[in-house]
Amino acid sequence: MSRSMEIGTALGIAAAGIAWMIWWPVDGDMVIIPDPEPETIEEEIIEEEEAPETEPEPEPVPEPEPEPAPEPTDDAGDAFVWMPAGDLVSGSGTGQSTQSNYTPGMRFPMEAAQAYANSQVYGAGGYLGPAGGQCDGQNYSYAWHDNFCETRGYGTPMCPSGTGHQGQDIRPATCQAEIHWAVAADSGTITSVGTYSVRMTSDDGVRYSYLHLDMDDLLIEVGDVVTSGQRLGYVSNDFGGTPTTIHLHFEIKMSVDTGAGIQNTHVPPYLALVDSYQGLIDGDES
Amino acid sequence: MGRKYRLLASVMLVAFIATASDAQTLRRQTNTDAALTPTQAGFIQVASLQTRAQPAPTSQPGIADIDWVAAALDARRQSGQNLTTTAVLSAPQSVIPTNDRASRITQTRLPVLLPAQALLDMGPNPSVMLFPNRDFYTASMRGNVLLVEVFGTRLIQVEAPDARSVARLRNVDGDGFLVQQTEYGREINFNRYGAAYSITIECDQPQTDIRCTGASYGRNLAQSLLIVGGTPGEGG
Numbered sequence: 001m002s003r004s005m006e007i008g009t010a011l012g013i014a015a016a017g018i019a020w021m022i023w024w025p026v027d028g029d030m031v032i033i034p035d036p037e038p039e040t041i042e043e044e045i046i047e048e049e050e051a052p053e054t055e056p057e058p059e060p061v062p063e064p065e066p067e068p069a070p071e072p073t074d075d076a077g078d079a080f081v082w083m084p085a086g087d088l089v090s091g092s093g094t095g096q097s098t099q100s101n102y103t104p105g106m107r108f109p110m111e112a113a114q115a116y117a118n119s120q121v122y123g124a125g126g127y128l129g130p131a132g133g134q135c136d137g138q139n140y141s142y143a144w145h146d147n148f149c150e151t152r153g154y155g156t157p158m159c160p161s162g163t164g165h166q167g168q169d170i171r172p173a174t175c176q177a178e179i180h181w182a183v184a185a186d187s188g189t190i191t192s193v194g195t196y197s198v199r200m201t202s203d204d205g206v207r208y209s210y211l212h213l214d215m216d217d218l219l220i221e222v223g224d225v226v227t228s229g230q231r232l233g234y235v236s237n238d239f240g241g242t243p244t245t246i247h248l249h250f251e252i253k254m255s256v257d258t259g260a261g262i263q264n265t266h267v268p269p270y271l272a273l274v275d276s277y278q279g280l281i282d283g284d285e286s
Numbered sequence: 287m288g289r290k291y292r293l294l295a296s297v298m299l300v301a302f303i304a305t306a307s308d309a310q311t312l313r314r315q316t317n318t319d320a321a322l323t324p325t326q327a328g329f330i331q332v333a334s335l336q337t338r339a340q341p342a343p344t345s346q347p348g349i350a351d352i353d354w355v356a357a358a359l360d361a362r363r364q365s366g367q368n369l370t371t372t373a374v375l376s377a378p379q380s381v382i383p384t385n386d387r388a389s390r391i392t393q394t395r396l397p398v399l400l401p402a403q404a405l406l407d408m409g410p411n412p413s414v415m416l417f418p419n420r421d422f423y424t425a426s427m428r429g430n431v432l433l434v435e436v437f438g439t440r441l442i443q444v445e446a447p448d449a450r451s452v453a454r455l456r457n458v459d460g461d462g463f464l465v466q467q468t469e470y471g472r473e474i475n476f477n478r479y480g481a482a483y484s485i486t487i488e489c490d491q492p493q494t495d496i497r498c499t500g501a502s503y504g505r506n507l508a509q510s511l512l513i514v515g516g517t518p519g520e521g522g
Contacts, residue, residue, distance in 0.1 A: 098447040155466025155473075157454035158447060166468060189417050192426040194433040195490045197470060205347070205422040205441045211469065222415055222426060223385055240490040249469065253484070254443040255347075256455060261477040262350050262442050263455045263464065264484040 072281045075114040075173065080281055081142035082117075085270045086149070089122040093151035094160045101271040102254060103186070103206055107228040107285055108276035109250050110235065111181035114173035117144040117273055120245045134245040135175035146270040157265050166266040167209065167251035168273055170235075177236040177246045178214045184226040185250075185276075193222050196238040200226065207264075211249035212238050229285065348442035349421065353479045354518045357397040361513040380512040381406060381427060383416035391515040394418040396440040396481040399511035400425050406507070407497070408432055418515075431490040432497060434507070438483045463508055471498030474508045483511075 071079050086095030108115075116139065123139045124132035132138070147169055149159035156164035172180030188202035198210040198218065214236035220226060237246045252269045255262045279285045364379075380400040391398055398418065406412060408429030417424045422439035446452040458464055464475040470488040477483070485507055489498035497503040 096447065100447070102444055152469075154468050155464065157464070158451045160450065162454050189424070191415075191417055191424040192428065192433055192435050192488075194428070194470070194488045195431070197433070197488055199426075199435065199486075201417065201422070201424050201437070203419075205419065205439050205443065207424075207437065222413070222428070223387065223417070240492075242491075242493070255439050255441050255482045256444050256446050256451075257348070257442045258446060258452050258455045260456055261480065262439070262482040263477060264437065264439065264475050264482045265455060265464075267444060 072278075072283070074281055075112055078114075078142065080144075080278060082144035082274050083146065085146050085268065085274075087145070088147060088150055089119045089145050092119060092122040092128075092147065093149055093164065095146050095149045096159055096268055099268045099271050101275050102267045102269070103252060103272045104275070106185045106272045106276050107183065108273065108280045109182055109185045109208070109210065109248065110170065110172060111183045111229075111231065112173050113277070113280040115180075115277065116140055116142070116171040117146075117168055117270070117277075118171065119145055119147045119150060120169045120247055121150065122147075125245065139171055140173075140175060144274070146268070148266075148268045148270055157263075158268060167211075167249050168269045170248045170250060170273070171246065172235045172248070175246060178217065178234040180235045181231045182210055182213055182233055182235050182248055184208075184228055184230045184232060187227045188225070190220050190222055190224045190226060190232075193218065193220075195240045198232055200232075205255075207251075207253040209249075209251035209253070211251075212236055212244060212247060214238060347421075350440045350442055350480045350482075352396050352440060352481060352518070354397075357479045357513060357516070361397075364512055379403060380514050381412070381414045381425075383414045383425065385415040385417075388416035388418065391416065391418045391423075392517050393420055394423050394516050395420055395519040396422075396438055396516055397479050397513050398423055398425075398515040399438060399478070399483060400436060400514050401427070401434070401485075401507045402510045402512060405510050406434065407503070408434075420519075431495065433486075433488040435486040435488075436483065436511070437486070438481050440481045461505070461509065463505060465501045465505060468492075471495075472501060472504045474501075474504045476508060483508075 073079055085099040086097030088095040118139060120126050121128050123129045124136035125134035147165055148167065149156065149164035152165050153163055154166050156166050184200060185208050186202035186206065188200045190198065191201050192199045196211055196215060198213055200208045210232065213232065214234040215238045218233040219231050235246065235248050237244050250269055252267050252272065253264055254267050255264050379402045381403050406427060408427060413428040415426045421441050425436040427434045446455060458476065462476050466473045471492045472487045474485040485504055487498055487504050489495035492498040
């Protein structure tokens with residue numbers, strides 16, 4: 001053995017000794033001799049080595065999006081479509097686009113969940129409408145149209161022009177009189193019955209007007225206390241001898257804070273009708 | 287054929303499901319568009335958004351303050367006697383309600399106004415009914431071809447939607463009236479003693495009956511209203 005090999009061997013032994021002193025496990029001054037490896041570990045190792053033979057963990061598969069609930073439909077199976085509040089039939093005036101539902105909780109004033117709020121005058125068969133009769137199919141289809149501010153000479157402070165129609169016209173499910181029920185929009189008292197009108201004041205002081213019912217077959221009379229949804233009479237075309245179409249002219253009057261006292265006035269009923277009709281379709285009303 | 291292929295198959299399965307899901311969504315949209323015109327579909331969306339965006343009216347109506355001093359002065363002037371706070375005033379010139387419920391008039395916390403019999407112009411025996419409530423009342427008078435309702439309330443139910451509406455509602459004439467034509471006749475609205483009152487006139491023939499074609503009938507009724515009851519109470 002050469003001199004250099006002897007030195008290398010000595011250095012190696014020294015390094016091994018230093019390493020032994022540094023890394024050998026100790027507990028205090030006592031040298032802990034690890035337990036011998038249990039045989040089972042070998043088996044486990046073997047099993048781990050064999051793991052690739054088992055099925056790999058599958059990649060997470062994203063849940064498919066659930067199908068949306070079917071859109072509620074009216075009694076005819078059609079989806080309810082409505083134009084925005086204040087969006088009148090073209091050429092019939094300027095609507096009030098700033099509206100709210102002034103009577104939340106109101107019951108839709110017709111019994112059936114199939115009705116068409118639109119214009120009588122500017123609809124087919126109306127004297128300013130397109131050709132066709134009042135029973136034209138386009139009058140008995142969606143979308144609904146607001147006609148609270150439709151051009152008239154009636155004072156309507158909540159309309160942009162200051163005049164309007166003061167109410168909303170609603171055709172029943174079909175172009176037939178004396179079949180479709182008008183019902184109480186709220187609980188209250190029947191305060192008057194005219195030649196072609198029924199008026200009701202709710203227990204909350206909201207006034208509802210129903211025009212053009214079949215006045216010969218009303219189920220109520222002045223002074224009756226009615227509950228929300230109670231039948232009042234058939235939708236018809238009574239107007240004291242003045243011809244009109246088969247429809248319900250529906251009004252809501254409330255007291256409005258003007259900042260200088262309160263005033264009673266007609267309020268736009270459109271969104272109350274939309275919400276209550278949607279509730280009827282959804283089954284929230286009976 | 288071991289782990290690699292299984293991993294690749296999983297990746298392909300995930301990719302397929304994702305693609306199929308997109309296609310399903312596309313088919314649903316197409317079906318919707320087939321059922322409605324694109325314009326109609328847009329309307330639904332716009333309208334729905336609009337509904338949610340609008341403020342709801344006041345859930346609990348406020349109560350307007352009633353000027354009972356002014357009401358008492360008017361009542362004294364019309365009847366020649368002092369207004370007591372709980373008694374129904376004697377007002378022989380006014381129409382007289384005949385229904386049982388009219389006896390609840392003492393519960394009403396605002397001046398109850400009714401028209402003078404002589405000015406009603408409904409013939410000899412009109413039907414007159416009164417439906418008093420605590421914060422509002424309705425009087426209904428029915429003749430052969432004419433219907434008149436008088437309504438009063440102290441409830442503050444809603445806010446006006448815009449300044450323009452407020453200006454119109456404040457734009458009363460020299461008598462304090464807002465006189466409006468209606469589909470069935472006339473309506474006169476006014477504020478008196480702090481309460482809001484309405485006279486609704488409906489004619490069988492609104493296009494020809496002068497009580498509905500002109501404003502003078504309603505205006506005279508409004509000017510001749512008599513205090514027949516009402517009791518000061520909380521909030522009033």
